Amino acid sequence: MRIIDAHVHVGDNYQPMAPFEDTGRVDRLLQEMDECEVEKAVMLPVVADFSPDNNAECARWARQHPDRLVNVADVALHQANADEDIARAREVYEAVAVSYYPSGGDISWMLDPEREPVWEALKTFDLLCNLHVTPPNYSTLLELARRHTDLRFVCNHLALPGRHFEPSDATYGGLINARGLPNVYIKASAFYAAAANPWDLRCPRALGYFAALLRDLGSSRLLWGTDWPPTSRHLTYRQALEIIRTGAELEDDALELVLGANAARVFGI
Numbered sequence: 001m002r003i004i005d006a007h008v009h010v011g012d013n014y015q016p017m018a019p020f021e022d023t024g025r026v027d028r029l030l031q032e033m034d035e036c037e038v039e040k041a042v043m044l045p046v047v048a049d050f051s052p053d054n055n056a057e058c059a060r061w062a063r064q065h066p067d068r069l070v071n072v073a074d075v076a077l078h079q080a081n082a083d084e085d086i087a088r089a090r091e092v093y094e095a096v097a098v099s100y101y102p103s104g105g106d107i108s109w110m111l112d113p114e115r116e117p118v119w120e121a122l123k124t125f126d127l128l129c130n131l132h133v134t135p136p137n138y139s140t141l142l143e144l145a146r147r148h149t150d151l152r153f154v155c156n157h158l159a160l161p162g163r164h165f166e167p168s169d170a171t172y173g174g175l176i177n178a179r180g181l182p183n184v185y186i187k188a189s190a191f192y193a194a195a196a197n198p199w200d201l202r203c204p205r206a207l208g209y210f211a212a213l214l215r216d217l218g219s220s221r222l223l224w225g226t227d228w229p230p231t232s233r234h235l236t237y238r239q240a241l242e243i244i245r246t247g248a249e250l251e252d253d254a255l256e257l258v259l260g261a262n263a264a265r266v267f268g269i
């Protein structure tokens with residue numbers, strides 16, 4: 001069974017882990033993956049004041065470990081020259097996807113006609129769009145997926161339910177409408193963020209969100225990931241894998257899809 005971690009951050013100086021900023025070193029990640037027999041990891045760069053070159057760094061590590069690491073490029077999609085950065089993501093960084101962490105709350109501007117070059121560039125360079133989408137923005141995500149059926153959209157961390165709704169919500173905060181949009185995928189990652197107690201790998205609340213997504217969208221839409229190194233504040237790397245492998249009680253075929261086959265197909269790796 002292929003096991004692919006669809007969401008990690010890698011860097012020698014990852015400030016959110018202070019005072020242990022080097023927790024996210026590439027050698028540590030590869031060691032964790034070896035121990036858990038994780039074949040590949042998808043690196044989500046974070047371009048910030050503490051890591052201005054993280055796109056280039058992740059591209060370099062992907063070149064050094066082509067059989068283990070795959071890189072995405074962090075692109076500020078709200079900026080006027082975003083389409084040029086998207087071209088660079090493919091041509092310079094050889095990324096398989098573009099990732100965007102919105103700085104503001106509302107992302108409905110993504111639907112504006114003047115943003116069209118962003119979506120055209122993603123299509124031209126065959127790049128998947130990885131979005132950090134919270135429940136208030138689900139409707140924008142769904143409209144984007146409806147308009148751009150030839151683009152794939154992947155959402156981070158169980159689509160970040162936070163405190164917006166409980167796992168018992170029959171519509172998953174409205175995301176159930178992605179059922180008819182086969183180009184929308186959700187990462188089953190960062191369970192600690194959805195858990196009532198972040199240290200509890202069997203937390204019913206976090207597993208409840210996963211079960212709801214499985215019920216609403218099906219096993220072909222979910223991609224396991226850890227969100228390492230932040231997850232390591234709460235759980236070991238292995239525990240972040242066992243949440244799904246042993247905790248979610250999946251049938252073998254669903255497990256195979258969620259742990260690796262979906263990521264392999266969606267990212268083309």
Ligand SMILES: [Zn+2]
Nearest residue numbers: 007009044227
């Ligand atoms: Zn993350």
